[in-house]
Amino acid sequence: MINVANVTKSFGETTVLRNIDVTLEEGSVTVIIGPSGSGKSTLLRCLNALERPDEGTVTIGDVSVSFDGPVRSKDILALRKKTGMVFQQYALFPHFTALGNVTEGLRTVKGLSQQEAEAVARPLLEKVGLSGKEDAYPAALSGGQQQRVAIARALAMDPDVLLFDEPTSALDPERVHEVLGVMRSLADEGMTMVIVTHEMTFAQDVADTVLFLDDGVILERGTPRDVFVDSTDARVRQFVQTVRS
Amino acid sequence: MVRSSSCRNDGSVPMLLSSTFDGARLEKLIQVAQEVIPSMIEGAVTYTIPLALLTFAIGLVLAFFTAIGRLYGDRFVRSLARVYVSIIRGTPLLVQLFVLFYGLPTLGVVIDPFPAAVVGFSLNVGAYASETIRAAIESVPRVQWEAAYALGMTNRQALVRVILPQAVRVAVPPLSNSFIGLVKDTSLASLILVSELFRRAQEVAATSYQFLYIYVLAGGLYWIICFGLSLVQGRVENRFNRHIVGGVSYD
Numbered sequence: 001m002i003n004v005a006n007v008t009k010s011f012g013e014t015t016v017l018r019n020i021d022v023t024l025e026e027g028s029v030t031v032i033i034g035p036s037g038s039g040k041s042t043l044l045r046c047l048n049a050l051e052r053p054d055e056g057t058v059t060i061g062d063v064s065v066s067f068d069g070p071v072r073s074k075d076i077l078a079l080r081k082k083t084g085m086v087f088q089q090y091a092l093f094p095h096f097t098a099l100g101n102v103t104e105g106l107r108t109v110k111g112l113s114q115q116e117a118e119a120v121a122r123p124l125l126e127k128v129g130l131s132g133k134e135d136a137y138p139a140a141l142s143g144g145q146q147q148r149v150a151i152a153r154a155l156a157m158d159p160d161v162l163l164f165d166e167p168t169s170a171l172d173p174e175r176v177h178e179v180l181g182v183m184r185s186l187a188d189e190g191m192t193m194v195i196v197t198h199e200m201t202f203a204q205d206v207a208d209t210v211l212f213l214d215d216g217v218i219l220e221r222g223t224p225r226d227v228f229v230d231s232t233d234a235r236v237r238q239f240v241q242t243v244r245s
Numbered sequence: 246m247v248r249s250s251s252c253r254n255d256g257s258v259p260m261l262l263s264s265t266f267d268g269a270r271l272e273k274l275i276q277v278a279q280e281v282i283p284s285m286i287e288g289a290v291t292y293t294i295p296l297a298l299l300t301f302a303i304g305l306v307l308a309f310f311t312a313i314g315r316l317y318g319d320r321f322v323r324s325l326a327r328v329y330v331s332i333i334r335g336t337p338l339l340v341q342l343f344v345l346f347y348g349l350p351t352l353g354v355v356i357d358p359f360p361a362a363v364v365g366f367s368l369n370v371g372a373y374a375s376e377t378i379r380a381a382i383e384s385v386p387r388v389q390w391e392a393a394y395a396l397g398m399t400n401r402q403a404l405v406r407v408i409l410p411q412a413v414r415v416a417v418p419p420l421s422n423s424f425i426g427l428v429k430d431t432s433l434a435s436l437i438l439v440s441e442l443f444r445r446a447q448e449v450a451a452t453s454y455q456f457l458y459i460y461v462l463a464g465g466l467y468w469i470i471c472f473g474l475s476l477v478q479g480r481v482e483n484r485f486n487r488h489i490v491g492g493v494s495y496d
Contacts, residue, residue, distance in 0.1 A: 077399065089386075095411055108396075109398055
């Protein structure tokens with residue numbers, strides 16, 4: 001279970017998140033949508049403390065971190081070990097092969113031997129459809145392939161939840177389906193996922209819960225149908241219409 | 246000989262140069278060369294090259310910690326690093342060497358020429374290279390840190406495993422330049438009595454009066470050393486670029 005309680009975040013004068021409260025069930029897929037600048041990515045990044053909330057509490061499984069006072073870096077690390085993240089710009093390590101990218105966290109953070117790490121990493125690369133690409137460096141891979149390596153890299157750490165920050169926004173349109181396909185099958189396996197995306201069709205098909213964020217506030221929360229079809233909020237309806245057309 | 250006479254018959258060659266190459270002069274030049282070249286090579290092997298290698302190694306260590314201090318230190322460490330870089334970059338290397346070698350004895354600190362040169366050049370390399378290293382570390386995209394943190398890495402793990410390997414690739418060309426500059430700058434050590442390549446040249450020039458000839462020979466020797474280094478630089482760069490350039494297919 002993921003719980004976000006009273007999370008507030010400002011950058012200088014700008015308040016990006018205002019007292020966010022939300023609970024996400026284990027095994028659920030949550031899609032966060034909303035206009036740009038609404039705080040979607042910031043909320044996602046607060047879940048693994050890449051952004052530190054100014055106040056509030058983030059709980060993932062048995063790790064609970066309160067940001068109301070000083071935060072111990074030990075707690076931040078514990079929170080990050082519960083989460084895996086996939087970035088818009090892939091952010092693969094360019095000096096490691098595909099396999100090296102997936103084994104790196106296992107070796108450095110979990111202290112596994114190279115052999116043990118590869119035993120975890122190879123099946124994951126196969127799972128994302130990249131067996132045969134183990135020894136390729138990121139520069140030799142397409143965007144879709146890189147993003148799938150990034151998913152394997154995040155999965156390798158066996159996180160409680162996978163966070164996706166606009167995972168398909170940087171991809172060529174014809175590559176988007178490769179990545180969405182992998183995400184779909186993860187959802188089918190019951191992986192807990194939180195996804196910031198503009199792929200409305202995907203959200204409608206895969207999400208259990210859709211959060212509509214606007215100006216740092218959750219305006220609407222419900223099933224895809226609740227948000228995309230039945231919402232009574234004028235701003236939600238307008239946004240949905242705009243992205244649909 | 247043949248060459249000198251053909252020069253004299255060629256009206257396009259200036260008189261000064263042609264008269265320089267008569268037989269007796271040429272023998273004298275060969276004699277001077279036989280004296281100065283082995284001496285310069287000895288100076289290079291015993292002082293110039295060891296001085297450059299040693300101070301570059303010490304300087305890089307100093308530079309690394311200075312860069313880290315400036316980027317991630319607390320306020321005190323940051324200011325300390327900034328002041329150090331500012332002083333070294335803001336004063337001439339020659340002045341620094343003179344303070345160390347001719348100045349410090351006034352305070353009772355007497356340092357031999359070679360150690361004084363090692364200290365002076367190391368401090369110099371440390372300051373300049375720290376800026377290169379700092380820029381190289383900062384050139385690595387922020388999301389690389391984030392990707393490392395997202396895996397649960399500590400600051401140190403992220404720096405060592407993810408950031409530095411990428412920064413090295415960026416730092417190698419400018420650091421190679423610094424090293425080549427350092428090799429040439431070691432000639433300044435002649436002024437604090439280190440018996441390196443250029444001082445050997447000066448010694449022979451002072452007795453033979455063949456200033457132009459000897460200093461051009463000295464320059465040639467520096468050039469040969471630096472040319473060799475630039476070949477090494479190319480190999481090192483290729484090594485660090487192999488995943489980046491080698492990974493891109495051009496076909």
